[in-house]
Amino acid sequence: MTVATKIAALSQTERAKRAAKVAAEFADRVDSEARFPREGMDALKAERLMGIMIRPELGGEGATLTEVADICAILGQACAATAMTYAMHQIQIASLSGYAAGSAWHEAFLKKVCDEQLLIGSATSEAGIGGNLRNSLCAIEVEGGTARLTKDATVISYGADSDAIMVTSRRHADAAHSDQVATIFLKDQYTLEQTSVWDTLGMRGTCSDGYIFKGEAPEEQILPRPFAEIAAQSMLAVSHLLWGSLWYGIAADAVARAQSFVKTAARKSPGQVPPGALRLAEASSLLQLVKANVVAGLKQFEACKGDGDALNAMSFSVAMNNVKIGTSQTILTIINHCMLICGIAGYKNGTPYSLGRHLRDAHSAQLMISNDRILGNTSTMLLVNKQDTSLLG
Amino acid sequence: MKETIRNLLAKHGNLPVAVETVADGADLYDAGLSSFASVQVMLALEEEFDIEFPEHLLNRKSFSSVDAIDAALTEILKDQAA
Numbered sequence A: 001m002t003v004a005t006k007i008a009a010l011s012q013t014e015r016a017k018r019a020a021k022v023a024a025e026f027a028d029r030v031d032s033e034a035r036f037p038r039e040g041m042d043a044l045k046a047e048r049l050m051g052i053m054i055r056p057e058l059g060g061e062g063a064t065l066t067e068v069a070d071i072c073a074i075l076g077q078a079c080a081a082t083a084m085t086y087a088m089h090q091i092q093i094a095s096l097s098g099y100a101a102g103s104a105w106h107e108a109f110l111k112k113v114c115d116e117q118l119l120i121g122s123a124t125s126e127a128g129i130g131g132n133l134r135n136s137l138c139a140i141e142v143e144g145g146t147a148r149l150t151k152d153a154t155v156i157s158y159g160a161d162s163d164a165i166m167v168t169s170r171r172h173a174d175a176a177h178s179d180q181v182a183t184i185f186l187k188d189q190y191t192l193e194q195t196s197v198w199d200t201l202g203m204r205g206t207c208s209d210g211y212i213f214k215g216e217a218p219e220e221q222i223l224p225r226p227f228a229e230i231a232a233q234s235m236l237a238v239s240h241l242l243w244g245s246l247w248y249g250i251a252a253d254a255v256a257r258a259q260s261f262v263k264t265a266a267r268k269s270p271g272q273v274p275p276g277a278l279r280l281a282e283a284s285s286l287l288q289l290v291k292a293n294v295v296a297g298l299k300q301f302e303a304c305k306g307d308g309d310a311l312n313a314m315s316f317s318v319a320m321n322n323v324k325i326g327t328s329q330t331i332l333t334i335i336n337h338c339m340l341i342c343g344i345a346g347y348k349n350g351t352p353y354s355l356g357r358h359l360r361d362a363h364s365a366q367l368m369i370s371n372d373r374i375l376g377n378t379s380t381m382l383l384v385n386k387q388d389t390s391l392l393g
Numbered sequence B: 001m002k003e004t005i006r007n008l009l010a011k012h013g014n015l016p017v018a019v020e021t022v023a024d025g026a027d028l029y030d031a032g033l034s035s036f037a038s039v040q041v042m043l044a045l046e047e048e049f050d051i052e053f054p055e056h057l058l059n060r061k062s063f064s065s066v067d068a069i070d071a072a073l074t075e076i077l078k079d080q081a082a
Helices: A003-008 A012-033 A038-046 A065-076 A080-099 A104-116 A227-268 A277-304 A308-312 A314-342 A356-362 A371-381 B002-012 B035-049 B066-081
Strands: A120-123 A141-143 A146-153 A164-170 A180-186 A190-196 A210-218
Touching (some): A012 A038, A065 A080, A164 A210, A180 A227, A227 A277, A227 A314, A227 A356, A314 A356, A314 A371, A371 B035
Antiparallel strands (some): A146 A210, A164 A180
């Protein structure tokens, strides 16, 4: 039995918990130094969790998005930067597994991801376009079977530590901004010239620096399906669901800390209900809302999986957008409640009840694909979309 | 009907290219149709034909080309007449 098969015999949850333990130990240092969460990511690789969503014929475990979401929630409770890096990597994996089937190069690449536990980054943001991933200025040039691309990428999360990067661009020099393709470039096929430093309030360990990306690769590394289809059917929904899961994780850990604060206070003064207890009950109810929101979203996604029409439906996009808006807003309220419960012990760094990192990390949620942009998008769809008023539908 | 579709696309589609240059079967999203503009065109079609797009036609595919819009409208109008 090889190491890989021995590890795979354990449940994914068990492996994720072991990796999360390592990530938690370094979370504060990753945050204060704004450095790549190397220990957590190395642990995830050692647990062979990078390629689990890939189908078994290619070396993966055929895990569902729900299973990966569970891992994101476990990691979110330990180190948000590790969780976010893992989630973003899985968004790329979902796009590749679902939308490059039958492409020999991409299937061989997915096998390599499993064999070597590679980390895939993505470059969608671009100077002059902002965060709208469905628009590109740069265009890929194909000549004699070679594809060349230069992109002024305002953000490439964990770019310096990626083993490969998926880059969006226009299909050719004359294509409209929204006529995009995605291309996988391997580490030795590109250079990154850093243009900005990721020195932020939270999510500091994702190291989402800006770069001028210059890549050259065989043409076959361009994904065969249009990026519009990948974004609409996979990327947006998968992002909202995996992010929602890890945001739930951040809030869940904050509530756990608040609960332990209240418990300690209760033990000190038996017979009295501590002042924070009522707020804890409120926080617990809000946390359940977040959890229910994510779980319902995952259920809807799994039910639509592989059905292009269902994934393209407006009602599906509205539902996924609502998962994102609801979770990103509510976690801030929850963590704020926890801060009120823990008081100065929560506000201060380095206590068992510290919540500063949680609160700062959680603030990124409403900005990662701006909630205003998403609300604008939903409001457009609601002009024609009919509301599903059923409870279970 | 395609004439009306093309007129409304020209008015509300906000395409970066002239509608006349887009073939009936060509992908409108590739031609630069945004999701916001597609909804505006949909609203204009609902107003023009006094119809409502049913849930199963509210997706990207129904608006992917002039032909696709034409097919969706034909289906709605046929259902309405029935």
